[in-house]
Amino acid sequence: MTIHEFLVPPSVSCQRTGPNDSIVMSSRVRLARNLKKQPFPSWAKKPDRLRVLELIQPAVQGLPQLAPHFAAAMDDFTPLDKQILVERHLISREHAAKGAGSGLVVNQEESLCVMINEEDHLRMQALRPGLQIKACWQAIDALDSALEPKLDFAFSPELGYLTACPTNLGTGIRVSAMLHLPGLVLAEEITRIINAANKLGFAVRGLYGEGTEALGNVFQVSNQMTLGESELQIIERIGKALNQIIEEEENARAVLLEKKPKIVFNHIGRAYGILANAHTITSKETMNLLSLLRLGAELGLFEKLNRSLTDELFLLTQPAHLQQQHAEKLDAEGRDTLRADMLRERLRDVPRPQAPK
Amino acid sequence: MLCNVCKQNEAKVHLTKIVGDKMQKVDLCEDCSKEKGVDDPTSYSSEDTLLGHILSGEATPTESEPATEATVKCPTCGYSQADFKKAGRFGCSDCYTTFGEGIEGMLKTMHKGTKHTGKVPAALQQSRAEAQKLKLLQKRLEKAIAEENFEEAAQLRDEIKRMK
Ligand SMILES: [Zn+2]
C-alpha cells in the first residue's frame, strides 16, 4: 500500500471540525526525545542512524494507539510523496530532506505522527482540528509514556529530556496552533499582534514553519521556551495567548464589517471573481484568495460554500497535491493552468457572494 | 531570557531561522532590535540580514570559551566545543555532561529557567519516590535510637531491609 492509498483524501479530512475552527485551523503538540549513548541524527554516521531507526521503528509500530498506521523509511518515499506530506503538515521540511536512516510512522486519522531521526531521534506529534492543545498534549503524553519502557530515553533530572539543540531542552515540547487571521491582516493589526505574541515568548511563523511566508493569512503560533516550566504551564500560557488572538480576530472581523463593509465585500467578491474565472493562477495567489473565500464563508456571504471546500482547495491546489492528480510531469506554467481549471470546475456551482441587505 | 547582544536587558524580540539544516536563534532586547532594524518581526527579509550580521560575528550569541576548551571532545561521540559553536547543536546526550559547565549562561538566554520542572520518566519517578521514602525511614530510625525506643527501631530496621 502506498501512503496515498493509506491516508484519507482531503475531501474527507477537511470535513473534520473542532472548537474555534473558524479561526484555528489546527492544533499540534510535538515532543522531542533521544536515546542514550547514541549520536544525534545530524552528527551520526549512516550506520548509526540505521541502527537507531531499527531500534525505534518497531517500538513505535507496536503501540496500539497508532493502529492502523503506515510506516516507511524516508528513502522509500519519492520526492513528490515527501512534498505531499509537507503540504499536509505531517512532516517538517527538514524531515522531507532526509533519506536513508530516517523514518516515519503515521496513523490513518493523521492525528498521531512520529518522525524518526529528524533533528532528534524522535519527534512525535499529536494533531487535532481546531483549538485542542490540551487534547493534543494528553494524546502525545500517553504515546510517550507507552514508549518509555521500550526505549532508553536520554534524561537528566536537572535538564530534563536532552535534545540535539539546546532550544528544545527540558520538556522537549513545542505547542502550536495554525491560525487563519484575515481580519487582523485586513485591519492592519497583525504586526501589533505578532509583536505582542513575541513579547510573551511565542514565535509567529508562516504556513510551513520556520522562515516561511504567511501565505493565505495563515500564521503558526508556538512556544519557544521549553525549560524551566512544566508542560502544563506552557500549555496554559500559550492557550491564554491563543484565546486572546482569537478574540482579537473576531473583533477585527466585526469592526471591519461595521465600519468598512464595502472594503470587505470588495475583497471577497474580487477573490471569488478571480478564483472562479481565472485560466492561469499561481499557488501563492490562490492561497491568498482562498483565504478571503474562507472569510466570506465564515461571514455568511455565500449561499453554497462550506469552509471544508475552501480548506480542501487550499490543500489540493498546492504544487505537490496538484502534480499528484496528473500523470504527466508538470512545470510551473502547466500547474498554474491546471490549478485554474480545477478551481473553475470546483467553484462552478457556487453562486457569487451576496452582501447582506 | 537575556538579550544576546548586550546581555543585559530582557529579550523581547525572538528570531529563529533554518539555514540548510541548521537552526539559528537570536533573542534581542527592544533597544538592540531597534538598533539592528528588526523591530518588525513580520518582515522576514530583515530577519535574514540581521541573523547574517549577528551570526557572522558582529555580535556573538553564545559566550566565547577559552581556546583550550576547543580541543575537549565528548568521550561518547567525539564532538568538540568548536563543532557546537558551528552547528549550535550537540553530538549526543552525553555532550551535555562534557560541555555542561559552559551552557548555563546560554540556557538562561533561551529559556524561562535552567532547571527542568516538567515530565519525568515513570521509572525514574518511582525510584526517586523510593529513595525519598528510604531517607525518611532512616531519619525515623535515628530518632528512635536516640530516644531509646528500641522496639520501633527494630521495626524500622526491618522495613528498611525489605526496601533494599
Ligand atoms: Zn540588548
Ligand SMILES: [Zn+2]
Ligand atoms: Zn557527545
